Amino acid sequence: MQTLHASTPDDVHAAVAAHPWLLVDYYKDDCPACRMLDMSLRQFAASPGAAGLVLLKVKLETVGEDFFRGLGLRQTPTLALHVDGREAARLPGFQTPAQITQAVEAQAGGAPA
Template sequence: MNTIDITSPDAFADALAAHPLLLVDFYKDDCPGCKMLDLSIGKFAASPAAEGVTLAKVKLEVVGESFFFSHRLRQTPTLLLFKQGEEVARSPGFVAPAKIEELVQGPALSD
C-alpha cells in the first residue's frame, strides 16, 4: 500500500484523480484514537487486501478545519474510501484491521 500526505485541497483533488482506490485517513496530532487507528492501518497495509490501495493521510492541523467540514467530518479519526474519485464508504472513529479490510472490499466496490 502506497501512502501519501495531503497538504492542501488541491493535493487532495490530485490524489482523487490519480488513484483509483484511495483510502483517506483524516486525523489530528492530539487524538488518541488516531494513534490507535495508525496501528490498525499498519496491520491492514501488511495484508493482501491492501494491494492496489493508496492511503492518503490528511492532517487537520495542516489542511484546516474548513476543509474537514467541507467533507462533513464530525470527528477524528475518520476513514473515507474513494473509488474512481467517488466516496463509496465512510467509517468514523477507531477501526480494527479486519474492519478496514471489509471497508475496502465491501459490496460498493464490486463492478
C-alpha cells in the same frame, strides 16, 4: 500499500482524481484514537486486501478545519474509501484491521486487479 501525505485541499482533490482506489485517513495529532488507527492501518497494509490501494494521510492541523467541515467530517479519525473518484465508504472513529478489510472488500468490485 503506498502512503501519500496531503498538505493542501488541492492535494486531496488531486489524489482522489489520480488514484482509482484510495483510502483517505483524516486525523489530528492530539487524537488518541488516531494513533490507534495508525496501528490498525499498519497491520491492514501488510494484508492482501491492501494490494493496489493507496493511503492518503490528511492532517486537520495542516489542511485546515474549514476543509474538514466542508467535507462533512464530524470527528477524527475518519477513513474515507474512494473508488474511481467517488467516496464509496466512510468509517468514522477507530477501526480495527478487520473492520478496514471488511469495508475495502465490500467495495472490491472497484478495485484494480
